[in-house]
Amino acid sequence: MSERKWRPLFLSYLLRQRALVISIGALIGLATLLFVSTLLLTSPPVLAQDGNQLFLPIISGGGAAPTPGPTPGAPPVANDEYVVLGWNDLGMHCYNRDFQNLAVLPPYNNLWAQVIKRGDPPQIITDTLNVSYSFPDNTYSMGKSNFWEFDQQLFGVDLPDNVGLTGKGLAGEMDAGGNHFVAEGIPLTEFSDSNPNQPEPYQLADVVVTDASGKKLASSTVVAPVSTEMHCDNCHYDGGVEGIRTGSVETNILRLHDKENADDYPSGHTGNLMGRRPVLCAECHASNALGAPGVAGLPNLSRAIHKKHAGKVQNTTEGCYNCHPGPTTKCLRDVMSAEFNMGCTDCHGDMEKVAKNPSPWLNEPRCDACHKEPQYAQNNPLFRLSTGHGGVYCEGCHDSTHAIAPSSQGRDAIKFIELQGHGGPIDACTVCHVTAPAGGSPHDAP
Numbered sequence: 326m327s328e329r330k331w332r333p334l335f336l337s338y339l340l341r342q343r344a345l346v347i348s349i350g351a352l353i354g355l356a357t358l359l360f361v362s363t364l365l366l367t368s369p370p371v372l373a374q375d376g377n378q379l380f381l382p383i384i385s386g387g388g389a390a391p392t393p394g395p396t397p398g399a400p401p402v403a404n405d406e407y408v409v410l411g412w413n414d415l416g417m418h419c420y421n422r423d424f425q426n427l428a429v430l431p432p433y434n435n436l437w438a439q440v441i442k443r444g445d446p447p448q449i450i451t452d453t454l455n456v457s458y459s460f461p462d463n464t465y466s467m468g469k470s471n472f473w474e475f476d477q478q479l480f481g482v483d484l485p486d487n488v489g490l491t492g493k494g495l496a497g498e499m500d501a502g503g504n505h506f507v508a509e510g511i512p513l514t515e516f517s518d519s520n521p522n523q524p525e526p527y528q529l530a531d532v533v534v535t536d537a538s539g540k541k542l543a544s545s546t547v548v549a550p551v552s553t554e555m556h557c558d559n560c561h562y563d564g565g566v567e568g569i570r571t572g573s574v575e576t577n578i579l580r581l582h583d584k585e586n587a588d589d590y591p592s593g594h595t596g597n598l599m600g601r602r603p604v605l606c607a608e609c610h611a612s613n614a615l616g617a618p619g620v621a622g623l624p625n626l627s628r629a630i631h632k633k634h635a636g637k638v639q640n641t642t643e644g645c646y647n648c649h650p651g652p653t654t655k656c657l658r659d660v661m662s663a664e665f666n667m668g669c670t671d672c673h674g675d676m677e678k679v680a681k682n683p684s685p686w687l688n689e690p691r692c693d694a695c696h697k698e699p700q701y702a703q704n705n706p707l708f709r710l711s712t713g714h715g716g717v718y719c720e721g722c723h724d725s726t727h728a729i730a731p732s733s734q735g736r737d738a739i740k741f742i743e744l745q746g747h748g749g750p751i752d753a754c755t756v757c758h759v760t761a762p763a764g765g766s767p768h769d770a771p
């Protein structure tokens with residue numbers, strides 16, 4: 326019993342850490358399935374799954390009186406009173422395909438939004454309005470993931486069906502906080518309702534702004550990236566590493582872990598992992614992604630896993646894709662990879678370097694380490710928490726880490742096209758300003 330004592334504690338910690346600590350990342354899910362679909366990667370930019378063009382009629386007008394015919398070159402929102410910028414804060418969220426043996430990360434996506442009242446000057450609004458989110462083609466998770474069968478054993482809470490660790494479901498209200506709205510911990514899976522057997526890692530959310538009377542003022546179609554693609558099976562298959570053969574990749578890993586470390590399991594956490602499944606790795610190895618403190622003296626999970634596998638995978642994007650999603654998903658889809666051939670190690674360094682991160686998830690590469698001109702300086706150590714021009718989040722204009730626009734994944738462009746008629750970053754001043762101020766770039770102005 327004592328070994329489970331930390332869990333409620335950890336959970337309340339987890340529930341307290343709103344925006345930051347639980348931000349879960351570009352990764353995880355001990356996927357045992359090899360995903361063979363390349364369908365989504367080849368679908369054209371602005372087509373919905375049903376082939377309908379998504380961007381034409383999307384922004385429904387706000388309160389301003391409609392003016393006849395758009396000005397040539399004016400953005401689609403030129404007659405709207407409000408616009409909403411929406412984004413997922415991390416590059417990609419990864420969760421386990423199957424929770425019966427072990428868990429690295431639960432289903433847990435975050436959506437952020439900023440509502441801007443168009444004007445001269447524009448105003449960022451957080452009171453008086455409501456922002457809601459939903460996934461029109463992803464309305465339930467039960468049956469798409471077995472997380473809810475193991476939530477009690479893994480996280481010490483028995484969650485209602487389709488509800489995640491912070492109480493959010495697949496549709497609901499976003500919470501106002503400071504200068505933005507956020508829905509944290511959405512238990513999203515990679516399986517659409519219309520095709521529940523085919524992973525679709527670029528799920529589409531509808532983010533909708535309404536006023537107190539319920540009138541719709543603005544909306545945005547935002548990608549929530551989510552994947553279980555993780556190829557531990559490249560090596561930990563039956564008969565693979567150390568010849569272990571237990572019938573599944575997850576149990577092969579647990580058997581190997583017991584073989585190597587069982588003598589060192591700390592008090593309160595003893596007993597073979599194989600004998601007490603499902604196992605949460607963060608029970609012993611600290612993970613800032615979960616706000617889990619781990620056991621003092623043991624390496625954090627990032628350090629343990631990257632150090633142990635250094636030299637066993639190539640120090641290239643392909644090497645990282647052994648565990649991060651992945652050769653099929655291609656979570657790294659930003660302009661720097663697409664147009665300038667940059668890969669994971671250009672920004673993060675090699676496996677040894679990642680293993681030495683003193684504060685995983687909270688200490689990450691910075692844009693301004695390379696883009697040294699003063700106008701690109703971050704005002705927070707983390708890109709995802711930094712704001713620039715007029716208090717707008719960097720991610721609001723550029724999109725999230727690993728998706729820095731223009732991204733090679735067509736769905737990422739939909740929201741930008743809805744706002745300005747072309748892909749990102751947001752460069753059309755009149756998306757927010759009613760009258761275009763002088764200046765060629767938002768970085769030329771404060």
Ligand code: HEC
Pocket residue numbers: 355555556557558559560561566578581582585586633634637638647648
């Ligand atoms: C490229 C091959 C490869 C991939 C991919 C891989 N591993 Fe390993 N892993 C190894 C090898 C080889 C060892 C054994 C190292 C040794 O014997 O020192 C190992 C060891 C381990 C260990 C035991 C560590 C210990 O205590 O000694 C764990 C746990 C582990 N891997 C987990 C994982 C997980 C989880 C994944 C997927 C996220 C994964 N591995 C992906 C090759 C791989």
Ligand code: HEC
Pocket residue numbers: 427428582586589590591594595598604605606607608609610623624628629630632633
């Ligand atoms: C009961 C506590 C416990 C749990 C749960 C646990 N580990 Fe470990 N792990 C340890 C201990 C103890 C070591 C040895 C640490 C050392 O040698 O410094 C270790 C070592 C490792 C190593 C090798 C680190 C190295 O540098 O040699 C990896 C990789 C690893 N664990 C991965 C995992 C993964 C993945 C999970 C979840 C499937 C997991 N662990 C769950 C206790 C645990």
Ligand code: HEC
Pocket residue numbers: 350352353429611612613614626627628630631634638640641644645646647648649669670673674675676679682684685686687688689
């Ligand atoms: C053997 C599997 C494996 C490989 C290979 C791997 N990772 Fe990871 N990575 C993980 C796991 C598991 C986590 C989650 C750790 C946690 O939850 O704290 C992670 C987390 C991370 C994080 C976030 C935590 C942190 O340390 O800031 C970064 C960044 C990262 N990996 C970068 C890389 C890069 C870059 C490569 C390739 C050079 C790579 N990883 C290769 C398994 C792997």
Ligand code: HEC
Pocket residue numbers: 660661665671672690691692693694695696708723726729730
């Ligand atoms: C490791 C260094 C490095 C880091 C970190 C980095 N960049 Fe870059 N970035 C580059 C290089 C090199 C280019 C290629 C063009 C150039 O030299 O400006 C580039 C290009 C770009 C471009 C495209 C410019 C164009 O000409 O189309 C954008 C936008 C961009 N980066 C934004 C960012 C943002 C936002 C971040 C932080 C999330 C970031 N970069 C982090 C090195 C980096």
Ligand code: HEC
Pocket residue numbers: 349350351352414415416417642645646649656657661662667668669670671672673686689690691692706707708709710726727
């Ligand atoms: C152009 C630079 C760049 C490249 C290339 C890059 N990353 Fe990142 N990565 C970042 C930045 C910047 C952050 C931190 C963003 C922040 O501070 O919010 C980050 C964060 C992460 C995180 C933590 C979760 C998150 O999204 O914040 C993981 C995991 C990660 N990267 C893995 C990878 C892997 C794996 C690859 C290759 C497939 C990769 N990165 C390629 C710049 C890069």
Ligand code: HEC
Pocket residue numbers: 692693696701702703704711712713714717718719720721722723750751752766767768769
């Ligand atoms: C209001 C929208 C907006 C905001 C907010 C914004 N940017 Fe930009 N950013 C742009 C546009 C448009 C460009 C392309 C024009 C240019 O280069 O100035 C750009 C260019 C860049 C580049 C140039 C890449 C290159 O080499 O040409 C970097 C780096 C960058 N932004 C980083 C950031 C960072 C970091 C933040 C937050 C601190 C941020 N931006 C906030 C719109 C924005």
Ligand code: HEC
Pocket residue numbers: 441445446447448449714715716717722751752753754755756757758761762763764765766767770771
């Ligand atoms: C995503 C929304 C957005 C976009 C796009 C945008 N701005 Fe702004 N801008 C703002 C906000 C918000 C403020 C802050 C207004 C305030 O001071 O309260 C602001 C303020 C300014 C200011 C100073 C205050 C004023 O109105 O004179 C200037 C100048 C400016 N922007 C120029 C530009 C230019 C030039 C562009 C296009 C290249 C641009 N902006 C694009 C949101 C935006």
